[in-house]
Amino acid sequence: MNTSRGAGRVVIFLIIVVAAIGLCVLAWFATRPGPLAFAAGKAVTLDAYAGRPTGVPTDLDATDAVARGRYLTDAADCEACHTAEGGKAFAGGRAFKTAFGTLYSPNITPDAQTGIGAWSDADFLRALHQGVSRDGTRLYPAFPYAAYTYLTDEDVLAIKAYLLTLAPVRSTPPDNTLAFPFNQRWLMSVWSSLFNPNERFRPAADRSPEWNRGAYLVEGLGHCGDCHTPRNALQALDNGHKFAGAIADGWRAYNITMDQASGIGGWSETELAEYLSTGHATGRGTASGPMAEAVALSLSKLTPGDLHALAVYLRSVPPISTPDLPPPNQSPASPEPKQIRAASADTLGMQVFEGVCASCHSWTGVSLLAPVATLTGARAVNDPTAMNVAQVVLRGSQWHAADRVLLMPAFGAAYSDREIAAVANYVTARFGAQPSAITAERIHELR
Numbered sequence: 026m027n028t029s030r031g032a033g034r035v036v037i038f039l040i041i042v043v044a045a046i047g048l049c050v051l052a053w054f055a056t057r058p059g060p061l062a063f064a065a066g067k068a069v070t071l072d073a074y075a076g077r078p079t080g081v082p083t084d085l086d087a088t089d090a091v092a093r094g095r096y097l098t099d100a101a102d103c104e105a106c107h108t109a110e111g112g113k114a115f116a117g118g119r120a121f122k123t124a125f126g127t128l129y130s131p132n133i134t135p136d137a138q139t140g141i142g143a144w145s146d147a148d149f150l151r152a153l154h155q156g157v158s159r160d161g162t163r164l165y166p167a168f169p170y171a172a173y174t175y176l177t178d179e180d181v182l183a184i185k186a187y188l189l190t191l192a193p194v195r196s197t198p199p200d201n202t203l204a205f206p207f208n209q210r211w212l213m214s215v216w217s218s219l220f221n222p223n224e225r226f227r228p229a230a231d232r233s234p235e236w237n238r239g240a241y242l243v244e245g246l247g248h249c250g251d252c253h254t255p256r257n258a259l260q261a262l263d264n265g266h267k268f269a270g271a272i273a274d275g276w277r278a279y280n281i282t283m284d285q286a287s288g289i290g291g292w293s294e295t296e297l298a299e300y301l302s303t304g305h306a307t308g309r310g311t312a313s314g315p316m317a318e319a320v321a322l323s324l325s326k327l328t329p330g331d332l333h334a335l336a337v338y339l340r341s342v343p344p345i346s347t348p349d350l351p352p353p354n355q356s357p358a359s360p361e362p363k364q365i366r367a368a369s370a371d372t373l374g375m376q377v378f379e380g381v382c383a384s385c386h387s388w389t390g391v392s393l394l395a396p397v398a399t400l401t402g403a404r405a406v407n408d409p410t411a412m413n414v415a416q417v418v419l420r421g422s423q424w425h426a427a428d429r430v431l432l433m434p435a436f437g438a439a440y441s442d443r444e445i446a447a448v449a450n451y452v453t454a455r456f457g458a459q460p461s462a463i464t465a466e467r468i469h470e471l472r
Contacts, residue, residue, distance in 0.1 A: 066229035076234030078241045094187025100246040102323035116194040126203035136193035149185045163213035172248035175226040220261035239338025252278040269345040276314040280347045287350035298332045310403030313422040351458040353407040357389040374451025390456040397424045411449040411461035442468040
């Protein structure tokens, strides 16, 4: 009898210890720095600040409500996530593949049955600020409500007003395929209590209007951290390594801190604004994948003043080094095909490059066809993982100029995993600072 009581007490003690440890772990996660913690300035209410960091730029004050709502919708990059490949804009169904299963974005057209046509203003505000849908279900943080929570009510409702002017599309996305326990939406209430501040943007009193506007664009509307900041074990942004780079949708989103070697510390404001507005900056490379999509659908539509504000804010973020990213090599390669910067016994990559790449990118890496095809200096080419080089070869890329669209075809269907791995390794060895060693098995995973 006494033995049973003793064992019961041990079990109760162990449960208390485990619960206490769990609470301490959750408390530790909950007290991690927020996205603006690095600024360390006094935050004030919008009414107490002389500038106007929220809303649309003053350039658009004279435009109608629909135009202002569209600008904010573009700045929030809503179309990219809520449009399936080959589908109708904003009708949802885009797949987001995660380690826990696949999520599909919802329809946000004005259709009353499958979209947001029957949503009230309060419904829409609750979704963007708290991550709770109209029917009370919790939304997964693939929808960046932890960033949108900083948006003012006026800006959120302006976005809703614009979306309601679109043509309604009757479309229901596929069901999510998350494994247990990640398919339990109620768990998102715990996640939100830890990682969603559910508070509106408060400007820093000691910072300039440009800086505060940039902060609102980057941290709220643009939610740049969702791609460029690594995540912790609970899949929240690890702002202790703010903007140090992460993996997003199978692509590497690079370091955008002011680190000179692995970030954008060596970029001028002009180069940064050029890259954000066009997807290309001379000597810095060309955007591809999700970043190219963000440029085409969002960043390219911002006013010059907002691009300046973005640059001002980004250039204030403290440098954090990404150790595996060397400073990009800026020197053109030799025009001789067999002369590469690292010895390689595998000629397959050179053969593939000669067959389909050299005519556009040239043997030197400085394209004579178009500046956007230049490889010299590009961060992806100087990434020893070769992840983004392989993704571009697999899926192709588009660059949208004012008067034309330049296309790099997708070669995934034309070449084997081994051939794509070989050409990716050849490109990094020939044009980059360090050679890569990506494998055919890794290419198969990326497919």
